[in-house]
Amino acid sequence: MMCMQLRSKWKVGVLVLLMALPVLPQSATAQARLLTVRTRRKAKKTGKAAAPVVSRAQMELAQQMVRNSYTLGRGLEVKQRVSLMTRLLYTMRPEIMAAEKKQWAEELFTLAQRLPRNEAVEVDSARNSAIATAAARVAAYDADRALELLDTLPSQHGNQEDARTMAARLVFAGYMQHHGAVGAQTLLAHGRKWGEQGGFPYAASAAAMARLRLNEDASEDFFRQALLIFKRGHEGIYGVNDFASLLQQSAAMEAISEDSAEEAGESIAGQLRKLTENPDIAMSAEQKALVVEALNDVRGSAPKAYAAAQKASPSLFAVRTDRVAARVEIPKVDMGLQAAFRELADAMRAHQEPDGLHEAIGRGLQLVNAKYKAGSCADCASPDAQSWALVSLSAFATPTTIGTQLNAIEDPFWRAYFLAIAAQQVGQPTRVADPTARRVAGKEEAEEE
Numbered sequence: 001m002m003c004m005q006l007r008s009k010w011k012v013g014v015l016v017l018l019m020a021l022p023v024l025p026q027s028a029t030a031q032a033r034l035l036t037v038r039t040r041r042k043a044k045k046t047g048k049a050a051a052p053v054v055s056r057a058q059m060e061l062a063q064q065m066v067r068n069s070y071t072l073g074r075g076l077e078v079k080q081r082v083s084l085m086t087r088l089l090y091t092m093r094p095e096i097m098a099a100e101k102k103q104w105a106e107e108l109f110t111l112a113q114r115l116p117r118n119e120a121v122e123v124d125s126a127r128n129s130a131i132a133t134a135a136a137r138v139a140a141y142d143a144d145r146a147l148e149l150l151d152t153l154p155s156q157h158g159n160q161e162d163a164r165t166m167a168a169r170l171v172f173a174g175y176m177q178h179h180g181a182v183g184a185q186t187l188l189a190h191g192r193k194w195g196e197q198g199g200f201p202y203a204a205s206a207a208a209m210a211r212l213r214l215n216e217d218a219s220e221d222f223f224r225q226a227l228l229i230f231k232r233g234h235e236g237i238y239g240v241n242d243f244a245s246l247l248q249q250s251a252a253m254e255a256i257s258e259d260s261a262e263e264a265g266e267s268i269a270g271q272l273r274k275l276t277e278n279p280d281i282a283m284s285a286e287q288k289a290l291v292v293e294a295l296n297d298v299r300g301s302a303p304k305a306y307a308a309a310q311k312a313s314p315s316l317f318a319v320r321t322d323r324v325a326a327r328v329e330i331p332k333v334d335m336g337l338q339a340a341f342r343e344l345a346d347a348m349r350a351h352q353e354p355d356g357l358h359e360a361i362g363r364g365l366q367l368v369n370a371k372y373k374a375g376s377c378a379d380c381a382s383p384d385a386q387s388w389a390l391v392s393l394s395a396f397a398t399p400t401t402i403g404t405q406l407n408a409i410e411d412p413f414w415r416a417y418f419l420a421i422a423a424q425q426v427g428q429p430t431r432v433a434d435p436t437a438r439r440v441a442g443k444e445e446a447e448e449e
């Protein structure tokens with residue numbers, strides 16, 4: 001059931017690539033501060049709030065923190081390193097450190113394939129997710145290179161969701177955004193090569209259908225080419241379900257004709273019947289769920305084919321699956337961290353001076369340090385929400401406070417992970433005083449709201 005939930009999240013998701021945001025020119029720190037002052041004065045005159053500014057020194061510090069985090073992670077075991085690098089790839093806007101992040105994304109793509117596989121559903125899904133994430137981040141910088149990387153992945157021939165089918169949903173959407181409608185045939189060529197013996201990325205191809213839907217002939221032609229590949233009958237139960245998803249999405253977008261939809265529905269029902277009636281296949285609860293899901297897609301997209309299948313193959317519609325509610329474990333609340341976060345929230349609401357905020361943040365970071373230094377989260381892949389929140393507020397403190405507390409964490413994974421979180425906040429626009437500025441104690445002032 002856990003696998004079904006994870007797979008469904010990926011099934012409906014498509015990558016929305018971040019648009020490049022304007023970046024402050026690499027001027028001197030003094031010039032950046034002068035610009036901030038002028039902007040603030042202008043805002044007071046016009047009555048509009050001043051836009052937050054990231055100074056050059058602030059950005060340089062954030063990037064150095066990211067690089068230090070990456071360096072710390074190089075000696076970690078595979079699982080921890082994958083977790084850390086995933087965090088780094090999503091630290092700050094994608095255009096910041098773009099060359100390094102593209103290199104790291106390719107490194108993660110290779111590294112994630114070293115994670116264990118087939119030990120458990122959750123383990124295999126985590127491995128596939130990490131590979132898909134890496135491919136998606138490569139696609140954000142070079143969509144063609146991302147396709148080349150997908151070419152190197154093995155296929156499960158439509159018998160189960162593999163890393164490539166999961167990654168394709170993200171990469172195809174990004175590829176179509178970069179190349180437009182002309183990229184559809186390129187994706188089709190790659191998919192045809194991958195699916196020679198099953199495993200064509202049908203659901204991922206919905207991204208191409210979405211781009212082509214305004215051209216009736218083009219979308220119809222693309223879908224029928226995918227249908228011809230499906231009719232070869234090489235797909236396992238997952239591949240059939242995947243094609244049913246493409247049918248459902250294409251029909252919902254009105255990108256195909258009723259005749260094509262009904263023909264596809266007939267083919268889906270026929271292949272499901274062969275798989276369910278095969279005496280050599282003992283279907284698991286997960287596979288039964290895929291059958292039910294595929295039939296539901298046919299019912300909504302090809303009602304005539306669905307009705308005909310009900311009459312011809314009643315046993316197919318007798319397939320049932322019990323949906324078991326997944327047990328959700330709620331992590332224990334750390335009372336010390338909870339109190340520290342409440343103290344900091346009270347200090348911010350009271351508009352305390354910067355020194356007061358720094359002290360509150362320092363005390364909170366000491367608790368975070370004690371928790372992860374003690375090893376109470378030795379098996380965790382990411383920090384709890386309160387620790388994350390306290391460290392993310394490090395932009396309100398000084399680099400000395402950040403460095404002292406985070407460097408005191410002995411475990412290199414947690415020190416690197418928290419350093420990445422801190423870098424995210426230091427390197428983004430904030431409405432607090434520049435944490436890299438050297439100012440006279442007691443003279444710092446938060447920017448006016």
